[in-house]
Amino acid sequence: MKFVDEFRDPQRVKQWVQAIQEITTQPWTIMEVCGGQTHSIIKHGLDQLLPESINLIHGPGCPVCVTPIAYIDKALSIAQEEDVILCSFGDMLRVPGSQDDLLSLKSLGADIRIVYSPLDALVLAEQNPDKKIVFFAVGFETTAPTCAMAVYQAKQRGLTNFYMLACHVRVPPVMQALLDAPDNTVQGFLGAGHVCSIMGYHEYPPISAQYQIPIVVTGFEPVDILQGLFLCIQQLERGEASVENQYKRVVTEQGNLPAQQLMKEVYQVLDRQWRGLGNIAQSGFALSDEYAAWNAEMHFSVADIQSNESRECRSGEILKGLIKPAQCPAFNTRCTPEHPLGATMVSSEGACAAYYHYRRYQND
Amino acid sequence: MTDKTLNCPLPLHYEHIVMAHGGGGRLMQQLLDDYIQPVFNNPLLAAKNDSAVFDVPAGKMAFTTDSYVVNPLFFPGGDIGKLAVCGTLNDLAMSGAKPLYLSCSLILEEGFSLQKLKQILNSMQQVATAAGVAIVTGDTKVVEHGKADGVYINTAGVGVLETALVINVQAIQAGDVIIVSGDLGRHGLAVMLERDGFEFEHNIQSDCADLSGLVQDLLQAGIDIHCMRDLTRGGLASTLIELASHAGLCFELQQAAIPVQDNVRSLCEILGFDPLYIANEGCFALCVPAHHAEKTLALMQQHRLGKQATIIGTVKQEVERGYVSLISEFGIARVLDLFSGEQLPRIC
Numbered sequence: 202m203k204f205v206d207e208f209r210d211p212q213r214v215k216q217w218v219q220a221i222q223e224i225t226t227q228p229w230t231i232m233e234v235c236g237g238q239t240h241s242i243i244k245h246g247l248d249q250l251l252p253e254s255i256n257l258i259h260g261p262g263c264p265v266c267v268t269p270i271a272y273i274d275k276a277l278s279i280a281q282e283e284d285v286i287l288c289s290f291g292d293m294l295r296v297p298g299s300q301d302d303l304l305s306l307k308s309l310g311a312d313i314r315i316v317y318s319p320l321d322a323l324v325l326a327e328q329n330p331d332k333k334i335v336f337f338a339v340g341f342e343t344t345a346p347t348c349a350m351a352v353y354q355a356k357q358r359g360l361t362n363f364y365m366l367a368c369h370v371r372v373p374p375v376m377q378a379l380l381d382a383p384d385n386t387v388q389g390f391l392g393a394g395h396v397c398s399i400m401g402y403h404e405y406p407p408i409s410a411q412y413q414i415p416i417v418v419t420g421f422e423p424v425d426i427l428q429g430l431f432l433c434i435q436q437l438e439r440g441e442a443s444v445e446n447q448y449k450r451v452v453t454e455q456g457n458l459p460a461q462q463l464m465k466e467v468y469q470v471l472d473r474q475w476r477g478l479g480n481i482a483q484s485g486f487a488l489s490d491e492y493a494a495w496n497a498e499m500h501f502s503v504a505d506i507q508s509n510e511s512r513e514c515r516s517g518e519i520l521k522g523l524i525k526p527a528q529c530p531a532f533n534t535r536c537t538p539e540h541p542l543g544a545t546m547v548s549s550e551g552a553c554a555a556y557y558h559y560r561r562y563q564n565d
Numbered sequence: 566m567t568d569k570t571l572n573c574p575l576p577l578h579y580e581h582i583v584m585a586h587g588g589g590g591r592l593m594q595q596l597l598d599d600y601i602q603p604v605f606n607n608p609l610l611a612a613k614n615d616s617a618v619f620d621v622p623a624g625k626m627a628f629t630t631d632s633y634v635v636n637p638l639f640f641p642g643g644d645i646g647k648l649a650v651c652g653t654l655n656d657l658a659m660s661g662a663k664p665l666y667l668s669c670s671l672i673l674e675e676g677f678s679l680q681k682l683k684q685i686l687n688s689m690q691q692v693a694t695a696a697g698v699a700i701v702t703g704d705t706k707v708v709e710h711g712k713a714d715g716v717y718i719n720t721a722g723v724g725v726l727e728t729a730l731v732i733n734v735q736a737i738q739a740g741d742v743i744i745v746s747g748d749l750g751r752h753g754l755a756v757m758l759e760r761d762g763f764e765f766e767h768n769i770q771s772d773c774a775d776l777s778g779l780v781q782d783l784l785q786a787g788i789d790i791h792c793m794r795d796l797t798r799g800g801l802a803s804t805l806i807e808l809a810s811h812a813g814l815c816f817e818l819q820q821a822a823i824p825v826q827d828n829v830r831s832l833c834e835i836l837g838f839d840p841l842y843i844a845n846e847g848c849f850a851l852c853v854p855a856h857h858a859e860k861t862l863a864l865m866q867q868h869r870l871g872k873q874a875t876i877i878g879t880v881k882q883e884v885e886r887g888y889v890s891l892i893s894e895f896g897i898a899r900v901l902d903l904f905s906g907e908q909l910p911r912i913c
Contacts, residue, residue, distance in 0.1 A: 211894045246898070250895060558903070561902065
């Protein structure tokens with residue numbers, strides 16, 4: 202398979218592992234920001250190929266995992282309204298709210314549908330004029346533009362039965378929040394490649410300079426990740442701190458300008474609650490006032506729903522990289538994918554789910 | 566001359582199923598006589614008894630049943646009828662049995678197209694004819710519109726064991742070689758792409774096929790098959806995890822050896838699915854002693870359904886809790902785990 206096999210080539214993997222071994226002289230703690238990278242690292246066992254002195258910690262870049270429980274509760278509340286078809290990405294359906302999850306609500310008769318693209322929800326709105334179609338939009342800057350396009354087109358087409366429950370989040374503010382935390386241990390970042398394909402990496406040099414930390418924009422395949430780690434470790438070993446781009450085949454410095462323009466048109470930046478991490482300033486996107494008519498939170502009066510997270514779930518510490526999933530007392534005991542206490546155990550990109558599926562026996 | 570007879574015909578010819586097709590009256594007879602009997606055409610069915618009566622050979626028989634509720638009813642590479650016969654033939658084949666007779670129960674939804682029903686019945690008979698089995702008994706029920714999904718089919722099958730081998734999970738031994746008969750993931754993906762309205766251009770066809778002929782070839786050649794399983798729901802991974810767990814053995818698989826077509830791999834990459842967990846309907850895994858591995862492979866590769874047959878791993882030592890270990894291309898082992906719930910398309 203072109204553009205995949207080259208980046209999973211065992212020979213190249215071996216060469217990069219060797220190169221990392223040759224330049225590493227001391228321990229380093231590096232965070233991969235994106236859940237897709239976490240999944241790839243654990244699935245391919247890349248961390249087991251590295252020198253023991255390299256500690257990889259798994260960042261908050263899984264959109265399902267960081268969506269606050271209040272938004273799940275809002276989606277559950279909307280899905281129970283009459284004449285509503287609630288659409289979302291597949292991953293979101295399993296995430297537990299305070300009482301329930303969307304999948305079990307669906308099994309009891311609520312009209313909840315998985316769509317692959319938010320634009321599919323628009324088609325549903327056109328096909329079902331007597332229904333209210335609500336799209337539950339989560340995700341980072343990667344998914345935010347397609348969701349923005351759905352609302353933009355709804356406005357263009359004059360669709361009045363389409364609404365969006367938007368809970369998008371931004372990567373740079375959470376990286377800064379992690380670095381500002383007194384217990385921060387991160388010394389270098391692998392930047393989230395797909396987020397940067399949209400946003401470019403022009404937002405990162407100020408962060409790298411302010412915190413004197415290397416940031417290497419990195420892809421998702423084994424060779425990408427190892428090369429990203431090599432570049433990051435090389436900077437750390439040399440005492441440098443700059444922004445580098447490993448994922449050149451996809452990412453440019455300026456990113457996807459039409460997508461950014463669309464996001465500016467449709468969204469406003471505001472403070473956002475993150476599951477396990479609390480409130481982070483300027484870290485979210487919500488629909489701008491010009492798109493208020495398509496804002497599900499306003500239409501269905503769910504803006505005030507507040508919810509509490511499980512006290513037992515330590516996903517906040519996991520998302521900050523303070524503990525590994527297996528160090529949580531609830532891991533594989535009170536918390537499993539069948540009965541998750543938090544979203545990190547649910548999503549295919551969640552760190553706890555990755556450890557559960559790929560490492561559970563080793564942790565027993 | 567004017568015809569003076571009273572002529573007030575009942576509208577007994579419908580294009581679709583009505584409740585009366587299940588009512589025991591004339592319309593039901595018409596359904597049986599015009600649609601089902603002519604297609605399944607065989608003396609045991611034509612005898613119209615409450616059950617089919619036939620001679621059985623001495624020795625052991627195998628008996629199995631399965632229900633089919635696939636949506637959509639027609640998908641690239643097959644339809645519910647083909648699936649309903651292949652699935653039951655394969656279940657018989659996995660015990661080493663040579664299939665003989667099948668039953669067919671139809672649950673039909675009011676309003677379902679009779680033309681589509683005919684197409685489905687033809688598919689069933691086509692596979693049955695090729696396999697040399699007869700559909701000798703059955704039943705039809707009709708449910709109200711909205712109470713079913715077009716048609717559900719249950720088939721049961723009986724077969725005869727002509728081998729003295731005991732083929733089951735207890736027969737798996739450390740040292741066995743694990744072979745898979747073909748490439749993985751096509752059926753599940755073909756159905757999913759049709760059902761969920763993904764507008765990808767693709768050429769993925771379900772692998773739906775009757776494996777009993779291939780299995781009989783192996784048995785007749787004297788292959789000492791220890792265990793066989795068709796890789797249906799949950800795919801290769803779930804099937805082998807179940808076997809390893811019941812056997813209390815460690816199965817070690819080589820990722821690089823597992824055959825998956827490029828188009829399946831590509832779509833799985835896009836959607837976030839793992840082909841090891843996707844259902845197949847014409848593919849099976851078998852455990853044979855190492856000294857039979859090459860001969861088994863050679864025989865399988867001669868059959869049209871076994872051309873991709875490959876050794877994918879070996880059965881290792883006994884362990885307290887059986888598991889499947891997958892060795893990556895980079896030499897790193899990870900444990901395969903049962904999936905929680907369904908595989909769902911990922912966000913990004």
